[in-house]
Amino acid sequence: MTSRTTTGQATDRPRRAAPEQAAASTLADDQEAPFDQDRLPTPPGSSRALLASLLRPHSRRLWASALLVLLQQGAVQSGPLLVVVAIDTAVPALRGGDPVPLLSVAVAYLLTAVLAGGAQYAFVRQSGRVSQDVLLGLRTRIFRQLQDLSVDFHDRYTSGRVISRSTADVENLRGLVHNGLQDLVEIALSTLYISAVLLYLDWQLGVAALASTPVLVRLVRSLQRRSMRAYRRKSTATASVVVKLAETLNGIRTVRAFRRERANDAAFDVVNRRHELASGDASLEMTRYIVFSRLVADTAVAVLMLWSAYRVATGMLELGVLAGAVLYLRRLYDPIDRLGMLLNSYQAAAASLEKIAGLLLQRPGVPPPATPVELPVPRGPGPGRALVVEAASFAYRTGGEVLPRTDLALRPGSTVAVVGATGAGKSTLAKLLARFHDPTTGRVLLDGIDLRDLTDADLRRAVVIVAQEPFLFSGTVSDNIEIGRPGATREQVVRAAEAVGAHAFITALPDGYDTDLRARGGRISAGQRQLVSFARVLLADPAVLILDEATGSLDLPGERAVQYAMRTALHGRTAVVIAHRLSTAETADRVLVMADGRIVEDGAPADLVAAGGRFADMYRAWNESLR
Amino acid sequence: MTPTPALRRSAARTLLRLWPLIRPVRVHMITAVCAAVFATGASLTIPLVLKWMVDGPVSTGDLAGVWAGGAVLLLMGGAEAVLAGLRRWVLARPLARVEASFRALLHARLQRVPMAFHDRWSSGQLLSRVTSDLNQIRMFLSFPLMYLVVNGTTILGGYAILLAQRWTLGMVLLAPVVPLLVLCAVFESRYLVASLRAQDQSGDLATAVEESVLGIRIIKGFGRQRHQIDTLVGLAGRIRDTELDKARQLAVVRAASALLPELALGAALVIGVAQVAGGDLSAGTLVAFLTTALALRWPVESIGSLLAMGNEAAAATQRCFEVLDEPEEGEREPKPTAVTTTRTGPGELVFEGVEFRYPDALAGSPPVLRGVDLRVRAGETVAVVGATGCGKTTLTALVTRMHDPTGGRILLDGVDITDMPRERLRTEVAVAFEEATLFATTVADNVLLGGDGLGEADMWSALEVAQAAAFVAALPQGARTEVGERGSRLSGGQRQRLALSRAIIARPRYLVLDDFLSALDIRTEVLVEAALHDVLADTTALVIAHRPSTVLLADRVALLSGGRIAAVGTHRQLLRENTEYADLMGSGPQLRGGGDDR
Numbered sequence A: 001m002t003s004r005t006t007t008g009q010a011t012d013r014p015r016r017a018a019p020e021q022a023a024a025s026t027l028a029d030d031q032e033a034p035f036d037q038d039r040l041p042t043p044p045g046s047s048r049a050l051l052a053s054l055l056r057p058h059s060r061r062l063w064a065s066a067l068l069v070l071l072q073q074g075a076v077q078s079g080p081l082l083v084v085v086a087i088d089t090a091v092p093a094l095r096g097g098d099p100v101p102l103l104s105v106a107v108a109y110l111l112t113a114v115l116a117g118g119a120q121y122a123f124v125r126q127s128g129r130v131s132q133d134v135l136l137g138l139r140t141r142i143f144r145q146l147q148d149l150s151v152d153f154h155d156r157y158t159s160g161r162v163i164s165r166s167t168a169d170v171e172n173l174r175g176l177v178h179n180g181l182q183d184l185v186e187i188a189l190s191t192l193y194i195s196a197v198l199l200y201l202d203w204q205l206g207v208a209a210l211a212s213t214p215v216l217v218r219l220v221r222s223l224q225r226r227s228m229r230a231y232r233r234k235s236t237a238t239a240s241v242v243v244k245l246a247e248t249l250n251g252i253r254t255v256r257a258f259r260r261e262r263a264n265d266a267a268f269d270v271v272n273r274r275h276e277l278a279s280g281d282a283s284l285e286m287t288r289y290i291v292f293s294r295l296v297a298d299t300a301v302a303v304l305m306l307w308s309a310y311r312v313a314t315g316m317l318e319l320g321v322l323a324g325a326v327l328y329l330r331r332l333y334d335p336i337d338r339l340g341m342l343l344n345s346y347q348a349a350a351a352s353l354e355k356i357a358g359l360l361l362q363r364p365g366v367p368p369p370a371t372p373v374e375l376p377v378p379r380g381p382g383p384g385r386a387l388v389v390e391a392a393s394f395a396y397r398t399g400g401e402v403l404p405r406t407d408l409a410l411r412p413g414s415t416v417a418v419v420g421a422t423g424a425g426k427s428t429l430a431k432l433l434a435r436f437h438d439p440t441t442g443r444v445l446l447d448g449i450d451l452r453d454l455t456d457a458d459l460r461r462a463v464v465i466v467a468q469e470p471f472l473f474s475g476t477v478s479d480n481i482e483i484g485r486p487g488a489t490r491e492q493v494v495r496a497a498e499a500v501g502a503h504a505f506i507t508a509l510p511d512g513y514d515t516d517l518r519a520r521g522g523r524i525s526a527g528q529r530q531l532v533s534f535a536r537v538l539l540a541d542p543a544v545l546i547l548d549e550a551t552g553s554l555d556l557p558g559e560r561a562v563q564y565a566m567r568t569a570l571h572g573r574t575a576v577v578i579a580h581r582l583s584t585a586e587t588a589d590r591v592l593v594m595a596d597g598r599i600v601e602d603g604a605p606a607d608l609v610a611a612g613g614r615f616a617d618m619y620r621a622w623n624e625s626l627r
Numbered sequence B: 001m002t003p004t005p006a007l008r009r010s011a012a013r014t015l016l017r018l019w020p021l022i023r024p025v026r027v028h029m030i031t032a033v034c035a036a037v038f039a040t041g042a043s044l045t046i047p048l049v050l051k052w053m054v055d056g057p058v059s060t061g062d063l064a065g066v067w068a069g070g071a072v073l074l075l076m077g078g079a080e081a082v083l084a085g086l087r088r089w090v091l092a093r094p095l096a097r098v099e100a101s102f103r104a105l106l107h108a109r110l111q112r113v114p115m116a117f118h119d120r121w122s123s124g125q126l127l128s129r130v131t132s133d134l135n136q137i138r139m140f141l142s143f144p145l146m147y148l149v150v151n152g153t154t155i156l157g158g159y160a161i162l163l164a165q166r167w168t169l170g171m172v173l174l175a176p177v178v179p180l181l182v183l184c185a186v187f188e189s190r191y192l193v194a195s196l197r198a199q200d201q202s203g204d205l206a207t208a209v210e211e212s213v214l215g216i217r218i219i220k221g222f223g224r225q226r227h228q229i230d231t232l233v234g235l236a237g238r239i240r241d242t243e244l245d246k247a248r249q250l251a252v253v254r255a256a257s258a259l260l261p262e263l264a265l266g267a268a269l270v271i272g273v274a275q276v277a278g279g280d281l282s283a284g285t286l287v288a289f290l291t292t293a294l295a296l297r298w299p300v301e302s303i304g305s306l307l308a309m310g311n312e313a314a315a316a317t318q319r320c321f322e323v324l325d326e327p328e329e330g331e332r333e334p335k336p337t338a339v340t341t342t343r344t345g346p347g348e349l350v351f352e353g354v355e356f357r358y359p360d361a362l363a364g365s366p367p368v369l370r371g372v373d374l375r376v377r378a379g380e381t382v383a384v385v386g387a388t389g390c391g392k393t394t395l396t397a398l399v400t401r402m403h404d405p406t407g408g409r410i411l412l413d414g415v416d417i418t419d420m421p422r423e424r425l426r427t428e429v430a431v432a433f434e435e436a437t438l439f440a441t442t443v444a445d446n447v448l449l450g451g452d453g454l455g456e457a458d459m460w461s462a463l464e465v466a467q468a469a470a471f472v473a474a475l476p477q478g479a480r481t482e483v484g485e486r487g488s489r490l491s492g493g494q495r496q497r498l499a500l501s502r503a504i505i506a507r508p509r510y511l512v513l514d515d516f517l518s519a520l521d522i523r524t525e526v527l528v529e530a531a532l533h534d535v536l537a538d539t540t541a542l543v544i545a546h547r548p549s550t551v552l553l554a555d556r557v558a559l560l561s562g563g564r565i566a567a568v569g570t571h572r573q574l575l576r577e578n579t580e581y582a583d584l585m586g587s588g589p590q591l592r593g594g595g596d597d598r
């Protein structure tokens, strides 16, 4: 046990080595700041623009719906008219022995009733279709964007926020698109109609009544501004609730094992309380608006009434006209409440749309090429491709430089093992090779072509990475393996599973390949999850594969089965294998030893052992443990 | 993936289950209803006042009367505004509080239900309950519920007046009630089902969205973005289809509730006119009758939408109660032996014929663990080694009672752990899981959650042991650095070492470490093991290991095979004597031709 006494210094490289690096990191921090916020930066008016762009494709159907509302309103409003006709004409006519007017009223009534009902039916269906299409369109945009954004973005934005954006925030729009149109049309119709009637009956009264509009507009503006603030906070609070709970659910074992339940309750209370406050605030803003707008309206009615009385007394207005106008005067202000509610749901939607717009406006950190270059057929004898890292360096947005300038060339078809201390940057290198990130400087070339110039489809067909954390989706075993090649036959899936030695345990599951693995593959063991992840790679059959500790949780026989599968089924592929167990490294063609982001040793395993450097040390320690 | 509830209640009965939550705000709700009624009253009298002014003071030129009328108008208007405001104001905060307390209740319950519950439920389903379902319930309480009451009363009152005015005509107007009631009943049951389906589907969507983000590396790594988008859009499309189905049902009800009363009104009009013409009825009575009938139009029409919202709220309520009906993890009555004062120093951990079978295992298949007998002596470290999927993690989960054994028992210091309160058990036993779970907070918070009342010094010494102090100190904000969601800003080995620090920080009497060094390189592993020796000296530890280097940490090794402990001994002993063990540990490095020391 020689190496146990070699008390190594820090295994991790201090990340603030040089002052200029510190400066770079503060800069990076600044750039990063928006990612951590719930509300990503948006230009003003972006929520309105987003809403408009969502509605535009449906404009014809929206007009049709509006027409249906008009039709229905027309039919409904003609009811009282028919009553008047019936009493004024049909009664005398009937007394005179003429049933025709009554019959025509009856038929007209029947028609309007059917029309009202029919228009109502058609409207509800039509607007349902439009609004659902709008929501689906919005969701589709969100989903596309989510898949376009880089890994880096998602690490910061967190899944909880994404869930909140694509569920709660989208649902906030639902309220608006479901009822908004009908409200809007009816409010506009009623206001226009009654203003017209008022103006017609007594234009002075009409104009005076409309003079209260500026005050109401100011109330509306203030409602919009203030409730927007409340709804923004509410949407943020909803997201925090989701983030908190999602985290608890995902880490429920840890929560339980460390008795965090009460601490979590307290932490949850904080965000829950924030949500409660914002939600109450929004309701109170609405209350404020209702009280003030009602007061304005009722005062206006009273004042106008007094003024009219004065005019009647001075003979400027006929009593009969006033008698007619006065009831309309009151009805002019009827839609105020509905307007408030419409605005309320508009603001709720706008606050959410603003957040969604912020998400949609993010540019992918790993952008697709402007002019893609096609990947040539492999040059080498086998299916493998050459990977070259050219003067590449890399820094995460949140930290200092992790990989200083690195050069590396991997021959097609070779298997290269990467070993080194934890935190040395092995995974980071792997992520650059798979273009999860782009290098800060320099470039990575696949068969001579910059990864940045390849289409995603080409790149992913050629290079496949098995990330350090195996991730299984809820769904069946075969769904999970098929991620390697969608549409693969069951036979192909089974063959891949057999090759990695997963077939036996899969067939022992209750429904074999059709067993639901549950969230994150919770139904199977850690090693079994790694086997399933690896089976994906066999199906994908890439030219270059990158395994980031893909076998770390397997027992040695399992690991050997995987290695055998690599040598046979994936023979001739270029492979980059990161592993801590040297049983993997010793079978490689070439070993890279990494320390502090640099490649410090590079050579065939046997040569490195013979040369007596770090790898030789590790190798000795490894052998010790086997004896 | 929602387990379908066996029992379907009617919407009303489901909503009644909300009563305990609403109870604290019942006074507010009643006040709001009264305010709504009076506000309606005020707004109905304003036109009357206007009419009176025109017919009275204005026409007669009675100046005082006009001023009085104006004053009354202002008063009524003010009352209307204040009452309408009161109705909202009185409920604004209380209903938000009801929602929040319901949410807190759900959150608390979710943390305390048996682990098997979380195996069954996807997180999206739970998240959607805690957000959108609760939101729907609050919305229903704040508006539709009240209007169901107010409008229902208005309709009843209105019909009573109509019948009193002219019962024959009143009966004509009542004719559509029966078909409407039937329609509403049919609608209610179907709409409730559709609402449930819609909510379940949006829960499924939430799950899929979460996975598409957490699994983004896999999706991108295999270039499956298109496929993933299609899946998500497919799920969203299912929601759309359900919503369209709901819209269709709603359209029928709304159209019927507009059409049928209107037809009845038309019929009443025709009959009334005939009666007026025949002299049986005065024209004034007919006008009054029809005016009342027309006034009832909106309350009747609104019932369809209100019922729809009621059904959606009922669906939401049912979904929330699916969680609340799940009982919390029970505690057994502590036996007198269990209530001993907390001991210090290491204790003994004994597995006695422990059997375990997952509830959803294939019928007839053997249990995962079928009679594990193992004694870990006080202060001893025992490594458990076994093939992939043989049940090692399952065994560790039993120690902290994530699951309870289906047979046999586990003893700590001679006390059956099922006789201990879980809280105490989990204070005594600390674990590091095979997948290091970090929370999206600072390094310090993540490590300090390993125990109560610990400070910076404890943290650093724990980090020291896990060889994590150096890298933590070098992080941009040291121990105050945020680690990101699931620790994504750290390397695999860094995460694992933080999880280890968390397990050892409180110096627990028992330590369960599941494959906790798998992501460490050999050099670091050696250092961690050396430092751990001190900690393990006064701790009873159960260590799961895959690598020989980790096994070296243990005093003894137990081989788990076929659901039993097949062999126990020291590493070297087993390596020599047990072929299965030697196989698992690797038969020796292949560079040298392999296996020359066996």
Ligand SMILES: Nc1ncnc2c1ncn2[C@@H]1O[C@H](COP(=O)(O)OP(=O)(O)OP(=O)(O)O)[C@@H](O)[C@H]1O
Binding pocket: A012, A155, A396, A397, A398, A399, A402, A421, A422, A423, A424, A425, A426, A427, A428, A429, A468, B488, B489, B490, B491, B492, B493, B494, B519, B520, B521
């Ligand atoms: N998303 C990130 N943001 C900021 N820093 C990061 C991020 N991911 C990794 N790092 C840092 O970069 C360094 C290298 O990490 P990397 O994951 O490449 O290490 P590794 O060699 O794979 O280690 P291990 O063997 O533990 O997996 C570490 O110090 C880590 O803290």
Ligand SMILES: Nc1ncnc2c1ncn2[C@@H]1O[C@H](COP(=O)(O)OP(=O)(O)OP(=O)(O)O)[C@@H](O)[C@H]1O
Binding pocket: A505, A522, A523, A524, A525, A526, A527, A528, A553, A555, B119, B358, B359, B360, B361, B368, B386, B387, B388, B389, B390, B391, B392, B393, B394, B395, B434
């Ligand atoms: N939640 C579960 N429900 C049903 N079966 C499960 C569940 N978790 C694990 N299993 C099954 O029980 C067996 C034991 O799993 P366990 O996780 O204990 O294995 P393990 O020994 O820890 O393996 P590994 O070395 O891969 O971590 C496996 O065959 C697995 O498929």
Ligand SMILES: [Mg+2]
Binding pocket: A426, A427, A428, A468, A548, B491, B492, B493
């Ligand atoms: Mg790594």
Ligand SMILES: [Mg+2]
Binding pocket: A525, A526, A527, B392, B393, B394, B434, B514
């Ligand atoms: Mg395990």
